[in-house]
Amino acid sequence: MRPQKLAQLAKEYAIPGGLDLEIPADPRSTTVNRPGHLVVFQDALEHGLRLPLPPFAITVLRNYQIHPSMLQAQSWGFIVGFLVQCLEAGVVPTIGLFKEFHTVAPTLKKRGFHFKSRVSRPKLLAENTKSVKRWREKYFLVKNLPGFTPYPWADSLDTGCLNQRSFLTRKEAADLRRLSALEPEDVLKVMSEDRLRRHGLSMSVGRRARLELEAKEGPTGVQRERERA
Numbered sequence: 001m002r003p004q005k006l007a008q009l010a011k012e013y014a015i016p017g018g019l020d021l022e023i024p025a026d027p028r029s030t031t032v033n034r035p036g037h038l039v040v041f042q043d044a045l046e047h048g049l050r051l052p053l054p055p056f057a058i059t060v061l062r063n064y065q066i067h068p069s070m071l072q073a074q075s076w077g078f079i080v081g082f083l084v085q086c087l088e089a090g091v092v093p094t095i096g097l098f099k100e101f102h103t104v105a106p107t108l109k110k111r112g113f114h115f116k117s118r119v120s121r122p123k124l125l126a127e128n129t130k131s132v133k134r135w136r137e138k139y140f141l142v143k144n145l146p147g148f149t150p151y152p153w154a155d156s157l158d159t160g161c162l163n164q165r166s167f168l169t170r171k172e173a174a175d176l177r178r179l180s181a182l183e184p185e186d187v188l189k190v191m192s193e194d195r196l197r198r199h200g201l202s203m204s205v206g207r208r209a210r211l212e213l214e215a216k217e218g219p220t221g222v223q224r225e226r227e228r229a
Helices: 003-012 027-031 055-063 073-089 095-101 170-180 193-198 205-228
Strands: 038-041 102-106 113-117 139-142
Touching: 027 139, 055 073, 055 095, 073 095, 073 113, 073 170, 073 193, 095 102, 095 170
Parallel strands: none
Antiparallel strands: 038 139, 102 113
């Protein structure tokens, strides 16, 4: 990825200016598990990944023990799409509910893993069958993402154990019935920019710039008020 392309993506997806973005010279640097380090694939942005990461997305990565460099770009659509569906249905997203609708599997003939709909339950999201080729070649690194430490890199997972359903609380069971009553939607439609912004999962470049400007001017404004007093 060239610097011009990274600048374009930062603007297009309103990536916070305070994040330290880097185009790694050594691909191995994307596999580290240092605090704040997150590898971001361009195609993952096109499938719903936004910065900063929603807390639920971080919980999913930790629960399934997946290093971000090993998650297929399209799978972000299942994580973010599930989150959007929950928010619109008035449901609190939990790992237990996520497991009711999705399983993790190794990607055939390639290193990595992907999420797919659980076979034994009606789909919540209609899977996107469009193939994303060479997605591993387009990426950059975030080096100071607050509240995030990637799970240690590994190219094998105990998917049988990870895909076991969790015991649901009474509230989760009620929320499961609510989600199960929804008609399945195309995952790309669910994570449209309009719906992501509606739920605070994305924002326009202009709004991001205003918020960052207010954050910088806030303390100064307070200080001025004190000086006037």
